[in-house]
Every structure is written in structure tokens, then in C-alpha cells.
Amino acid sequence: MKRLKAEFTNSLQSKNLQTIKPETRKREFRVNMLRMMIKTFVKFALVAGIFFLHVPSYAAAPELPKDIKWLTNDSDPVFASQEAKRGGTLHAAVMSFPMTFRVVGPDSNGSFRSAILDNHLSLIGIHPNTLNIIPELATYWAFGKDKKTMYFRLNKMARWSDGTPVTAGDFAYSLEFMRSKHIVAPWYNDYYTREIDRVIVFDDYTLAVVATKAEPDLYLKLGIAPTPAHYYGKLDDNFVRKYNWEIVPNTGPYQMSEFVKGKHIIFRRKNDWWGDELKYFKNRFNVEKVIFTVVRDMNMIWEYFKKGKEDEFGLTIPEYWHVKSKTPVIENGYVHKIWFFNDTQQSAMGLWLNQDREIFKDINVRYAFAHAMNVERVIEKVLRNDYFRLEHGFVGYGKYSNESIRARRFDLEKVGYYMRRAGWDRGADGIWGKNGNRFSVEVTYGSEAHTQRLVVLKEEAKKAGVELRLQNLDSTAAFKKFLEKKHDVAWMGWSTSFRPQFWEHFHSANAHKPQTNNITNTDDPEMDKLIDAYRNSLEEEERIKLSVEIQAKIHELGVFVPTFMVPYVRHAYWRWWRFPEIPGTKHSASLFDPFGSMAGGLFWFDEKIYHETKEAMKKGEKLRPVTIINETYKMKSITMKIE
Amino acid sequence: MIIMRLNPLTIKKIKRFKSIRRGFYSFLLLVLMILSSFFAEMLVNSRALIVFYNGNYYFPVYESMNPGVKFGLDYDYETNYRQLQKRFKEEAKGNWVILPPVPYNPYENDLREDRFPPFPPSFAEKHYLGTDNVGRDILARLVYGFRIAIIFSLLLLLFDYGIGISLGSAMGYFGGKFDLFFQRIIEIWSNVPFLYVIIIISSIVVPSFFTLILIMAFFGWIGMTWTIRTVTYKEKAREYVLAARALGASNSRIIFRHIIPNTISVIVTYAPFAVSGGIVALTSLDYLGFGLAPPTPSWGELLQQGWIHMDSWWIGSSVIGAMTITLVTVTFVGEAVREAFDPKMYSTYE
Amino acid sequence: MSEYLLEVNNLKMYFPVYGGIFRRQTGKVHAVDGLSLKIKKGETVGLVGESGCGKTTVGRAVLRLYNLSGGEVFFEGDNISGMTQGELRLLRRNMQMIFQDPFESLDARQTIGEIIEEPFIIHKIGTAKTRRDEIEKLLSRVGLSGSAVTRFPHEFSGGQRQRIGIARAIALKPKLVVCDEPVSALDVSIQSQILNLLLDLQSEMNLTYLFIAHDLSVVKHISDNIAVMYLGKIVEYTDADSVYKNPLHPYTQALISAIPVPDPSERKQKIVLHGDVPSPLSPPPGCRFHTRCPFAFGRCRSEEPELKPAPGTRDEEHLVACHLVNSGK
């Protein structure tokens, strides 16, 4: 599952999340990251009484506003299968053992954190297909008139894994916890001070969460997770050390049951999980046990998988899907393949031109550059037509996406047209030149794996008279270089958010200075106007209109050459694993995510097929090889065909 | 210089070297490999050796780029001479093209319509060792990669030896505080984890050919310095040095005219191993992705590909084969040199 | 100007010994401990003693190849003991050295021509052409053919190499030549050739020799006066014949007795000394020979005997450092 995500965005950006400064990081949450964080925040709340003094809202003996309009959601379609059966064990691989089980504080920002956080539910969830709010710990919610407050009524059934009921105090404690210096997490300290104003506890099961300012899509921020106040008690300087390897009570379906450091971690399904019968959780989280084994090499994981020691293997990488999967276990039908298209926010992957570079100040040159990039050829020849051309930077944001934009295609004539218009000529070496300057730009990137793509791009660009000088840096160093605006062309993808974020990337406020995300140094008054309007609007309709407009404007500026997207997941899995009729959701990042509260845990273990398969294998009997291709949620903008 | 004059002792050593046939043939093979890599443009190149077009001769190998239009093609970018050759043949107008034996350069992607790289070896397509994962000819990359690696190691050797010999002989000769001081420096230096430093540096800047040599030389000098220091210590105590002093010779005269020429055998003996060391170092760095910037042809990068694409056996086996041949020949040469310089070491008693 | 070409007064050479992790000086080797010697122009003084007695050190110290630990060296009346190596360089053409090991003392990387030319180059004497003539003359003088010029040391036998070493030493017509065991590494049949050559050269060029060797018969053959050394000190000093005919010091006697004589009919009773030569790191108190001396008595163990004229001899003719002899017993 983790592997998939890494490929899905790209290794550069997932690294960013870990290394960039909190201020920058904040803007780039992907949907699920945001959710994780919310959960984390909410998670820690209250040992009754002791902390009341510190939280002013308690002292005021608050009362609910009279005109509150409670909302819930029990009408959206379920996406789990009624056929699902409980039981079985999922064997998964992780490439490294986590450095700590804490989810805040030093060393906690590892890839394994999500496995823990996924089992920390928060107040509300989001339906993966409709994107509507659905209940999690809170069954009812309401919006305050001030556009800053949300009210929640908790599910009285909700329990911590140690049996303690989840109460409103736990959410107040989350705030206390997250603001505490003892957790050594400055970013969280800051976020929970600047973004969340307070938590108001009306009674054990009723609370309000208040943001510091009015803003759109408030629920994405306020649906925080509780923190087990009864478990942590009063924090002290020992926190970081004391909780390194502690298993903290959670609210989700699984809890870590045992582990051997450096070797494996086992999660077990809770017997009588309070959420079992909830509409959107029913028939989900079916396996009894999830074993994460540490295998430090991808090739080894593949070998283990083929031996049946792992249950699934991500096949998103073309090499695996096309070549390596030509292997007996698959050809004999013991292992099935699935290709599932999703429809989620796509990373803005491509070439970002630095307009502070003299050469890119001329829009003609920028257009010519875009036309000199033979992305199609890379897709066709290197990526085996498995990746898709990204048309613009904000694909997959639903109505917020401008579906009419088409990326500039490789076109030698257009390159010539724009270059000549800019006053350049082709030199003796075939490269465009003007006043002694050659059209030679440095493309900086941070993933060795992308070299393959870039060398093809480079050779093709040469035909167009553009010389690319490839510079492969360590991903951290590459990202640093981009933020310092020292690149000519940055080859990178930004991680996604729930809604398009323009200000960070295209507003002049962030141009020409280091440590901001406007790596194209876009500085356009018109653009600024649009972006400001978009940020200040609280009206969805207006925001959608502006978003579409801004994207057209970005395209017009020609500062970003979009490259690829991977709007699907692919797996190889042993055939005893089964999925619902529609194997995943629009926002499934993996079909074998065992815990994810939004879209995880849909698969189940079929014992009958298991025995049947084992029997067949023992007898050497061949079964029908199966490759499932599910295009239910395939994006309409994808024009390439699948074979 | 004295070193260059053929001392009969040296002649004897050369003779002895020649008589060690394994080493001698390895030496010839190595020299052949190096020389041919220096003329690689004539042997492995996508540019044609000679084009005869409409009564004119063209020699694209050492010319600047010829756009396709020059030969009546419809594009502005560099002529694809392989296609040109085919086209001339079909046209049969008396034009012709002579291509190098391997008609590919190490950068171009020879991509096919219906298949995906890496392509297996094919004589028909003149990919004698197949292609890598983006359709670049492996043989071409091996040859150019070899050239880079060998020049790299030779230059590295020059740097290491330059520092090592001058500092080492000074340390050994003057001894005392000077020696003590540099000994401590070297001790500290040699505890710097060199690979990490390279990794750190190359993650910040993409090292160019020369910066990489400089970085490597930054650490590589230690071994030679240490050796030369020891040898100098030994030589310094010998009577001919005392004799020179008794004659009134100055320190610099003693170092340059007496001691260094007498350490030549050590220097020469270490050289082949230093060369193979340099090749291995560069290859490993490239393998780990901390070496020369892509798309520089590199054995390490090929090795990395070979590891990822194990099914495409020709990638891994080509580069491993090439490495084996190179390292084995260099080692054989090294052994032979050592044996030629110090035959005593190879006697045993029953 | 003094009648002596070389005068050594109370020469001391201590070599520090380092030990421990901090390379501190932990002791010193008393290689030469208060030695005095005078050599007249044209004379040969032999210095004889066993290994480790400091005789080689004396030779090198006299040429100021070391910085002295104490004492003074006068060359032609000039005190050279404090001179820097730079100042000494000019003097070097007047004092030369012939080494023991003809294999070691020639730079294997140089041709014979280069080896013999080196002193001329260092002292900037002559042009390339005059040097070539000089070299040829020198080679023929020491009995080598002119064709040797382009050849290398390893192509020659030990005796020939020693000739080359001699040619180099006499190239600049020095006044003093320190011969440090010049024949001990040579074969018997070659040894006599070299000794004859040294004698011829001396008379031709009026050379003064400090002849260092462990072989008393060789030293006696070539020297006018002989100093017998034991553990950094001279124990007996006299003319060459007296050493053989009238050895006074017990050590000299033992030395003579120990020499194997090539005559089986003379298998005489020997004075065999017991024990080893003590370490010069911590020489024994009193007379340094007392640990092995068959005649040692109480005073020998505590009081160091002075080198002074033996009773019954004229001044400065026969000096000996022995309580037994000096007390006239």
C-alpha cells in the first residue's frame, strides 16, 4: 500500500512532506493526509477536570445555541460488499521498521505512521465517492452561523480500545495535547494554536470545534480526532521517550497486538468493535490479522510475494505489470491481476519553468519549450502507455478542474514558429541560439528512477533544437534548490490537496523569494486578482468558476509543462482475496489498504478459494489466469486506450 | 629525467614483464582497449564515417551537426544516418553512406514501434549487446563508459600520486615534527567516511567529471602518501643517501635525484591496482547514483539497470563481463608488474 | 696552522631513544662518549673495535654528518663542530668518505658516470666536458675501464663497486678520507686489491685516512697509529706495530687472541671473553670493559680509567685506559 502511494505521487513529493518546513507543508496536504492529521489532533482529549482550568471554554459553562440544525448522512450509497466475510490474515511488507510508534514528536513522520493513524478515527469522515460528510465518531454535526464553528454529537457507542467511552473531553484534550511543549512537535503546536481556536464541551457527548477564522470547506479542518486523556494523563518532559514504543488506545477497527523490532508488526481486529454496524463501516475491515513484515528490498518483496509469503504486490510500475508479472504463479492463475482506475486529485507532475531565468522571460520561448517536450513518446516508449498525459496541474478536483485544457504537444513546427518569433535561430550544432546564448537549460530532478524518462525527453528535445542538461540530485537537495529558485527547469510533482491551491504556487506574493512554492516565479497582476478572489470567496459556485479561470490562465502563461498522471492502482494478489463488485472507490489509493477509514478494508479473505487454490497448487493444476480491469471511475479526460 | 632513461635494470624488468605472458598479453589487450576507446567516435557512433551525396563527400564524425535537410531529408535536426543509408540504397542514385561498425551513439534512444526496451542483442539491428531500458546501445555505452572510467582513473592516479609522492617523501625525509603533524592529519583524514562525504557532496551539487576527481583525490592521496613515506624512511636510512650527504648534496637534490627515483618501483607497482581501484570506485558511485550526472555513459548506471532488469540478462551480463575483463586484465598487469619488479617474493621453498 | 689535519676533542654522540605513546625520549645511546683523536696530514689512523662500539659514529661525526652532542672537531685548525650543514657543504670537498657496503652506498638508479659526476655537480666544478675527462681519469685510476660510465652499479661486482665508491670519494681531491670498513664486505681475493689501491692513492695524493674496521689485521696493515675502541671510548692508542707486539689493554689482548689465524698448526689457546658487549644505552659504571675483563678488580667497577700514557712509554706514544696497566701492576 505504501509502495503504491509512493509511485502514485512520486518519490520526490512524498519526501517533501517529510522535509519541507511546516509552513510550506501545511498547504499541501493530500486529502488523506489532512484527515490523518485531523484525527491525530482530535485524538487526544481530556482527563476530566484536571485541565478544565486551562481551557477557558469550560469555565464559562457553555450552552448550545438554540437554532442549531443537526445534520447526518445515512443516505449515500455504501461501497462495501455484503458478501464480505470476516477472517484471514493479510501479509504485507514494509521496507523499514518505524523509528517510533508515536505519531507526534521526533522521528514520528515515517511512512508507517499512517497505519497507526488510520486506526484513530475522527469526528467525521468523507464519503470516497460522493465526497459528502459521513459519520465517524460523531453521528450528528452542525455548522455555526459564524462560519467558524462546527457542532458535533458523539456516537455514544464509541469506545477506546481499552473499553473507555470516547467523550467530548477527549477532543478538548486533543487541543491541550497538541499545544503542549512536551510532545516536541512545533508544527502541531503552531497549527493547533493558529488554526483551531478552541473546543467547547457542552456535555460528555456534545461539543463544538471553533476555527480561528472563517473559511471555505470548514469541515475539512474541524473534524478533529480525539486523544485518550485517561491514558496520557498529565504530560511531562518524558513524553518523547516514554511513548516511543507504547501502544496507545485507539478508536478504529484494529489495534497493534505484538511486534518484534526490526522484524514485524502485527495488528489484530477488535472483537466487538463499536463501529462494526455503522452504515459506512459495515462489511469492511474484514481480515482478522494484518502482519507487516520488514523486507528492505523491493526485489525481495516481489520474490516473497511469488512464494506466497505476501498476499499482494503493487504492480503500478509498468515493468512489473508487463514484464515481471509473466511468471508462473500468475500464468497458472494462482495470482490474479487487477487494474483499477480511480478518480482522485492528480499530482501536478511536470516541468516547472523558472521565469526569473532570462531565457524563460519570453513567453514564446516557454511555449516553444513546451512543444519541444515529447512527453507522449516517453509515455509510449518508456512507460509502456501505462501512464497518462497530464493535461494540466489540477486534474481530479471534480468541478474545480478545468477539463478543457489540453497540454501543449510535441510539435517541431510550433517550436520553430515560436522560436523564430522570439528572434532565435538554429545554430551549427542544431540548437537554437540568440546573441551567443544557446537554448540549453538545466533540468533538475530528484529521483534516479526518472532518469530513464528524462533521457528520452532530452534526445527528443535535441531534435527540436533544445538542449536539456540533466541534473539528478538527492530529492531533498533538489527540492531545496527549487524552493530557493535556483533551477532553470524543475522536474517535480506537487502533492495534492482536497481543493486546488493556487496562492502558494502562482501568486506574486510568493514570487522571487526563497522558501516559497511559487517555483515558476509567476508574477502576474491579473493572476493575483483571480487568486485573491478565489481565496476570499466562501461561495462554492464562485470558487469553482474562479478555479477554472485560474487554470486557464496558468496554461496561457506556459510556465508549467504537465507530464504524467497515474489515475489508477494495480495489484497482483493471490486469488483467495476478493473485492466488492466495484473493487474500490473513486479515491482508493490502494485496494489492499487494510485500515483506511475513508476507503480501506473493502477486500476479504475467502477460505474456500484458499483451500481450493492450495489444492490446485499442490497438484500442479493450472487455473484460469485472471486480469481484472475496472474502469468504473476512469476519468473522462483520459483519451488513451487500454489494452 | 633519470627515470625515463632506460636503465638496464629497467630494461631487465621490462623483459621480465614481457616474459610473464599472462600479464603481458593482458597489458596488450588493455592498451588496445584504451587506444580504441580513444578513437571510439570512429568505431561506435551514430554519425556516419563518410557520406557521399550528390558528388560531395562529408565526414560527419568530426564535423558539427548536419541537419537532415542537407541530405535532402525533411527535417532540421541531426540526420539519422542509418535511415539515410537505407534511403540512399533504395534510391540507388549513386549516393552512399559508410557507418561505423556500431552505428549508435551512447545517448540516442533507438526505440521501436511495436516493442519496449530493453531489447535483446541483435546482429540484424547492430545492437550487438542489446539495448538498455531506454533503447540505448549497450556496447556504445560500455565503450564510452570505459573511456570515461579509464581517463578518470588515470587522472585520479595522477592527482593521488602527485600529492602522495611529494608529501610522502617530504614526510619520510624530514621526519620529526613535520612528519608527526601530517601523520595526525592523515589519521584524522582517514577516519572521515569518504563514501558519505561523496554522497553528501553529490546530493548537493551534481559532481562534474573534474569535481568528482577532486573529491576522490581529496581522500585518495592518503594511501600513496603513507606508502611513499614508509619507503622514503627506508631509503633515507640507506647508505647511498648518506653518501650523497657526505658529498654535500642538498636536501632537494637528495629527494629528487636519489630517493624518488629509488621509490619508482613501488610507485609503478601500485599503479595498475590504483587504476582498477579508480574504475571500481567510479562504477560503484555511479551504481549508487552518486557519480557522474546522467546521461553520461557509465558502467555503474548499467550495472544498476542490470540489477533492476534482471530478466534482461544482456544488460547485467554485458557490464559484468566488461568489468571482469577490464579488472582481470588490470590485475594481471599489476601482478606481472609486481613480479617483474620484485621476483624474489615469488620464490618458495618446498 | 696546526700540525694536525684533524683534531677531535672530547667528542660525544648520544642518540635519543623514543618510546611510549607520546614518543617521549626514554633514554639515549651513548654511541661515542668523550673521545679525543688527532690525525696528522698524510697519516693513517686506524679505529678498531667490535660492532656497536661507536667507531662508525666517530667517522660520521668527524665529517659532521651528525650534529654533535658534545666536544669539538677541528679540521685544518677550523672548528667545524658548530657549523651548519650549509656552511659545511663547502668543506665537504676536502673531507670524503668511503663506505662499507659497496651495494648500498651507490644509488642503483644512477649510472657510474652520474655517480662520479655528482660531486662535481654539487660543488659546481668544471663543465660537462671537463667533467667527462675527469671521470674517465678517475675510473682508470681506480682500475676500471671507461666503458663503465654508462653502466649501472648492479652490473659490477662488489670489488668494482668499491672502486667506484673510491673514485667518487677522491674525485675532488679531498684532504681527509674516512674509510668506514671499506673492505669488510669484500671477498678475500678482492680485499687485497682494494687495500693496495688505498695505499697507492694515499701516497700519490697525500691523503689522510681515518680507517675504521673491525678486523685488526687489516687495520694494522694499513695504519700508522691505531685506536682500539670499546663501548664509545678509546681504550688503547698506539702505533700500529705496538698494538700487535705489545698490547697493553686486556681488551686489545683478547681481540688479538680471538683473531682466527689461517694456520692450522697455530691452534693456540685463546683468551675467550665471556658475555656480550653491554648495551650502549646503559654503559656499565667504572671501566666499561669490567663486565668481561678477566682481570677486573674493585676499582674497575667504580672508577672510570683515564686514557693516559702507559708507564714505561714516552709521552703520547702509547696511551691506555686501564687501572691495571696504569697502576703499573
Place this chain on the structure above:
Amino acid sequence: MNKDAILRVENLVTSFDTEAGRIRAVDDVSFEVRKGEVLGIVGESGCGKSVTALSVMRLLPQPSGRIESGRIMFSGTNIADLPAERMHEIRGNRISMIFQEPMTALNPVHRIGDQIGEVFRLRYQGMNEKEISEGSVEMLRKVGISDPKKRVEEYPHQISGGMRQRVMIAMALACKPDILIADEPTTALDVTIQAQILELMNQLQAETGMAIIFITHALGVIAETSDRVLVMYAGKVAETGPVDKIFNKPLHPYTKGLLLSIPRLEGERKKKLHVINGMVPALHELPTGCRFRNRCPNAMPVCGTVHPPVSIVEDEHLVNCYLYV
């Protein structure tokens, strides 16, 4: 030949491969060693005396050196072609050897006692550790090392050169060999120490009755130690005979010249010494016929033909020279 001979070398030819081609370092050498006698082999460097000893020990450097022909008869066996494993039993047990430089022959990292003990351990497998250590101490005492109990605990670098040579002798004698080959055992030692060692060897030989092959270039040492003498020149035997004959009535011009060219203590000072002209020829450029003829004052035309045959001049006094044919 004599019945008492325990070692008889017959027409031994030992050659080495060098750049100059194969050279014969020992060429057609024959001699015998009798019980209880000291055979002195004397000659200048390169005359083949050490190679002869190494041939007997079968310790020629490999792969360049080998015994080309001839026999080495030791107690009825030709050890020249004995398999290496069987040679192990003889070497160090029945024929021992001591070398010129005892420091290099001793292992610097082992205690002296252990090194001697090793000999016992190899030779007498039944001995227990206590007997071995006692034996080691006893051997040291025998070779005249004072305080042997302390010395066994010491390392070779802690003792003096003379003492080291004594240790070597102790090791060589530990297994009571029939023959001891002493290759220049005193050359590296000082005169007074040399006298001690020679005395020791004489005394030990008298005690044990073993035969000694004493190899040296020093005529004086030969005169003092040997019963019979073999004079070698350029790989060949020049003259052989009882010690008094060789010194008092040398026959071969080489022997004569050698004896005359030594400066003698009782000789006249600064007198020109007798000189053997020229130098020992290199083994790869030997003259034809008699190898000494280029330097010989008595050379005759016949000397240039073939190497002179052996002439028995007097009882046991043999010479290879045309003057006596």
C-alpha cells in the same frame, strides 16, 4: 672412498633459472663427510658453497632452483630425489642447519623456549609439555646461555646476536642430528663473540660426535675448526685435503693466491699485498676450461680446453689443476 662417510655427495649439479638463462651454481661437485669430522667448505661469494649446503638440505628456492643431476647419499639413501614429505623427516632431524643471520632464522613473534620446544614437539611426539620445557632449558644451558630459565621466556629481539646464534645452535642440536651444516655461522658476529661460538661448536662436536659441514669464506676460521677442507671456486671444487695440507702446502694456484692475499697481523705494514688479479667470473659468463684460468698466474694453453680432472697428489689431497696432471 672412506667407509666412515655418512654423507657422500657425488657429481652434484645444481642449477638456477635466471634472466641470463639457466646457470649452474654447483657444477659436478663431489665430496664426503665422515663421522665426527668437521669438513670446511671455503670459497668466495658465488663459489657455490652455500648452494651446496642448500642442495643437501633440499632447500633450494622454488621454482628457480633445482638439482639437475648427481647423488646425495645419506645413510644409504639418495636424498637428492627423495619426495618432499620424506625429506621433512630427515631435514632438521638428522641433518640440521644453522645460518649466517640468526635474527632472520628465528621467528620474531615466538618465545625462544617455544621455538626450541617446537623442535622437540616435531621430533619426539611422545614428550609432554613439562619434558619439552625442561628439554628447552637444558639445551640452552648446553650452548652456554646463562640463566636459561629466564631466557626461554624471552623473544629473539631481546637477546644479542651471539646469544641468538647460540639459540640457533641449540635448536639445531635439539634433535641430535648426524650432521650439522653451519653456513657462515660466525660471519655476522664480532671477533670476540666468534671466538666464543667457535669454541662452543668445537666443544659440542667433541661431546656429541656429530659431523659438521662448516661453510665460510674466512680462511682463518677454517684453519681453526676443520679437519678437512674443500676449496671451491666458481661452482667447482678447486682443491680438497686435510687442513694442514691445504694451509701449509696449498697446490691450486687459487688456494695459494688466497692464502697469500690475506693481511697478517705479523706481516709488514703498508707492504703491497699479494693480489689475485681480476675477479670471480659471473656464473653466466664462465670461461671455457678451467674457471680460474683468467686470473691464474700459471695458466697454460691446456687450461682453456676442458675443466681439469681430479689429481690425487698425496693421500687424500686432491686438486683440480693441470699443473698436477
